[in-house]
Amino acid sequence: xxxxxxxAEAASAPGMPQLDFSNWGNQIFWLVxxxxxxxxxLSRIALPRIAAxxxxxxxxxxxxxxxxxxxxxxxxxxxxxxxxALADARAEAQRIxxxxxxxxxxxxxxxTDKADAEIAAKAAESEKxxxxxxxxxxxxxxxxxxxxxxxxxxxxxxxxEDADVTEAVDARMKG
Amino acid sequence: MASEAHxxxxxxxxxxxxxxxxxxxxxxxxxxxxxxxxxxxxWMALAVVAVIAMMVIGTRSRxxxxxxxxxxxxxxxxxxxxMVEDVAGKDAVKFFPYIMTLFMFxxxxxxxxxxxxxxxxxSHFAVTVVLAMLVFLTVTIVGFVKNGAAFLGLFWVSSxxxxxxxxxxxxxxxxxxxxxxxxxxxxxxxxxxxHAVIKVFAGxxxxxxxxxxxxxxxxxxxxxxxxxxxxxxxxxxxxxxxYLKDALHPSH
Numbered sequence: 001x002x003x004x005x006x007x008a009e010a011a012s013a014p015g016m017p018q019l020d021f022s023n024w025g026n027q028i029f030w031l032v033x034x035x036x037x038x039x040x041x042l043s044r045i046a047l048p049r050i051a052a053x054x055x056x057x058x059x060x061x062x063x064x065x066x067x068x069x070x071x072x073x074x075x076x077x078x079x080x081x082x083x084x085a086l087a088d089a090r091a092e093a094q095r096i097x098x099x100x101x102x103x104x105x106x107x108x109x110x111x112t113d114k115a116d117a118e119i120a121a122k123a124a125e126s127e128k129x130x131x132x133x134x135x136x137x138x139x140x141x142x143x144x145x146x147x148x149x150x151x152x153x154x155x156x157x158x159x160x161e162d163a164d165v166t167e168a169v170d171a172r173m174k175g
Numbered sequence: 176m177a178s179e180a181h182x183x184x185x186x187x188x189x190x191x192x193x194x195x196x197x198x199x200x201x202x203x204x205x206x207x208x209x210x211x212x213x214x215x216x217x218w219m220a221l222a223v224v225a226v227i228a229m230m231v232i233g234t235r236s237r238x239x240x241x242x243x244x245x246x247x248x249x250x251x252x253x254x255x256x257x258m259v260e261d262v263a264g265k266d267a268v269k270f271f272p273y274i275m276t277l278f279m280f281x282x283x284x285x286x287x288x289x290x291x292x293x294x295x296x297x298s299h300f301a302v303t304v305v306l307a308m309l310v311f312l313t314v315t316i317v318g319f320v321k322n323g324a325a326f327l328g329l330f331w332v333s334s335x336x337x338x339x340x341x342x343x344x345x346x347x348x349x350x351x352x353x354x355x356x357x358x359x360x361x362x363x364x365x366x367x368x369x370h371a372v373i374k375v376f377a378g379x380x381x382x383x384x385x386x387x388x389x390x391x392x393x394x395x396x397x398x399x400x401x402x403x404x405x406x407x408x409x410x411x412x413x414x415x416x417x418y419l420k421d422a423l424h425p426s427h
Contacts, residue, residue, distance in 0.1 A: 017196040018300045018367065025209040027198070027301040034219040035309075038226050038280055043272035046230035050252045053237050053245075060239055 145169045188381055192374035196298055196367065214294040215302075222283040222296070230279070251279070255412065262416035266423055273313070274419075277306060278412040285366060285404035289397070297407075298367040300359060307359035310415045318422035329425040358414060365407045369400040 146162075146169050153160040201212040229251065233244035241249055255275045259267050281297055288295025296302050318326040330347040332340055373396050380389040 016193055016367075017198060018298070018363065020198075023198045023207045023213070024301040026207050026211055026213060027215050027296070027299055028305050029209050030213070030216045030219055031296070031302050031305055034223055035276060035280060037223045039272065039276040041223070041227055041231060042275050042279065046226075046234065046248070047252065047272055047275065049234055049237060050230070050249055053234065053239070053241070054249065054252070057239050 142166075142169065142173065145173065188378055190375060190378040192371040192378070195294070195370060195374060198294075198299075215296050215299070218284065218287055218294045219296050221287055222280055225283045225287065226279045258413055259416055259419075262413060263419040264423060267416070267419050270313075270317075270419060274412060274415055277310070277415060278408055281306070281362065281408040281411055282405065285408055286401075288366065288370070289400055289404060295366055295370060298363055298370060300363050303359035303363040304355070306362070306411070307355040310358065310418060311355040314418040314422040317419070318425060321423060322425055326422070326425050329421055333426075354418065358411065362407050362411050365403050369396065369403055372396055373400070 146166055149165045149169055150160055150162065153165065198207065198213050198215050200207055201214060201217055204211075207213060229244070230248050233242075233248045236242060236245060238245060252275075255278050256268075256271055259271050259274055263270070284295060284297040284302075287293060288298065318329070322328075330344045330351065332343045332347065335343050373393055376389050376392045376396060380386040380393075
């Protein structure tokens, strides 16, 4: 065959084996087979598989992000609820404190008033008693002074009239 | 051999930079008919195996939280998918498996070709021309099917002054038909040149004094080749996307 001698020549020629057109048919045949094999493998198996994996990963990531955002919203909501509850509780506590304070104040006021009234009543009573006692004491002093004066006059040997003595004692006590 | 004779003048230095690209039957024999399994067949098949390993076996667990191998597969998917979507537009996404096929084949053919003693299918014009023609034909057919005669508006630069338009149209038509040429030669040329340069440096390593320099140079070239392997696959793919965008939205 002609190709046989040509190929043998080309193998030993100093030129470029690339320009030996005798084996182009062979190379093109095998190249086409190779490309078909790669195309088949890629388009039927590899590329759909990788596309599916990538899509699935994308889906998973999207879902995870959505779930994370939902959870975050929930957390914010919970925090708001907590803050609201805290504020409510604080207001309630303040209200109770104010109420208790007012109640105590009112009780205290009534008790104070009552005590004041009692104290005033007692003071008046005491003043009255003191005045009575003072009056009683003055009378007593007069009696004692009369008796003492009568006794003194009797001891000095005179006989005094009670009326005179009393008059004299009154006059002395005034002066 | 002829190459030996021309290298022998340089004090026994032997250069066979192009021998690595020779296509040989895999199971002996000299004849290469259209179905003979060759070293090209082997390395193309290994590219298929690598694609299956990365994109199918690596992703078999279908985990929500990916393993390392699954991450690599997803990374490749996302890389090309985003490129198609960004460059060619949302409606080009249905061509994504097709573009992904081209990208994966070129990337693995390039990288497997970096294994020492291996063969690089993408260093052959037979391969890259077919790849480029596939893109060219796809783009042209899609362009006419989607837009009808309006696809020819691609060549009629309506934003230019009227007098310039016919001239621009000729230039646009030429550049349109040069696309598959540059598209294919860019890839094969880059890969072939890098591999050949490494072989030339390796040939210099025969001289004891030069060999350390040679080793360093090979290492540096190899690093560059790793970059080129990926970048050329990327360039091929992104140009495919650009052409596809022209087909889907031909207006300038």
